[in-house]
Amino acid sequence: MGNGFLMSDTGPLLDQVWKIINKELDGVIPFDNYSEFAARRFEKSTGTQTVYRIFDTEKLSKMIVEHYAIQDKMRRLVLNIFPQTGYDIPIFTFQIGGQPPEKTLFLLDIIPVGVEKEHKELQNICNQYLSSGINSTQKASG
Numbered sequence: 001m002g003n004g005f006l007m008s009d010t011g012p013l014l015d016q017v018w019k020i021i022n023k024e025l026d027g028v029i030p031f032d033n034y035s036e037f038a039a040r041r042f043e044k045s046t047g048t049q050t051v052y053r054i055f056d057t058e059k060l061s062k063m064i065v066e067h068y069a070i071q072d073k074m075r076r077l078v079l080n081i082f083p084q085t086g087y088d089i090p091i092f093t094f095q096i097g098g099q100p101p102e103k104t105l106f107l108l109d110i111i112p113v114g115v116e117k118e119h120k121e122l123q124n125i126c127n128q129y130l131s132s133g134i135n136s137t138q139k140a141s142g
Contacts (some may be wrong), residue, residue, distance in 0.1 A: 013100040014067075014077050021079060023064075029055050029063055046071040059087050074099055083113065 022031065033055070042047040050068040057063065066078040076097025082088035094121040098105040 013104065014096070017077055017096055025063075029057055031055070054111055059084055059089060061085075076105075089113075120134075 025031075035054045037052045037054075038050065041047055048068070048070050050066060051075040053065045055063040055065075061082045061084050062080075063082075064078075064080045066080075067076070069075045073095065076095060078097075079092070079094040081092040083091065091109075091113060093107070093111075095105065095107040
């Protein structure tokens with residue numbers, strides 16, 4: 001899937017994440033069958049650009065991969081997976097980007113959609129997060 005999807009000069013972090021996505025989803029996602037959309041806005045010597053690839057599979061309604069860059073300073077790679085109805089598969093969103101390696105943002109969101117099955121594992125993770133005292137207005141110490 002590497003055939004020109006990532007914009008040039010993405011940096012080693014996004015390149016490595018993209019390789020992991022390709023390796024882990026090889027055989028699950030038909031990487032040779034997709035729709036691609038790109039948008040670019042240029043102003044003087046700077047610009048913003050976005051590239052989307054949308055994949056369809058048997059159990060997934062859509063897998064959308066987005067790569068964008070703002071003025072060659074901030075870059076982001078986003079993976080969204082939406083299940084077909086009837087499968088007890090959660091919606092999965094993964095984002096990594098920012099200005100790596102100095103400023104890096106990592107987001108992971110798993111959204112259960114099945115009503116037939118309780119998602120106790122996800123509830124336990126949520127409860128652990130809430131009991132830690134960290135909320136969206138605080139910085140986690142590392």
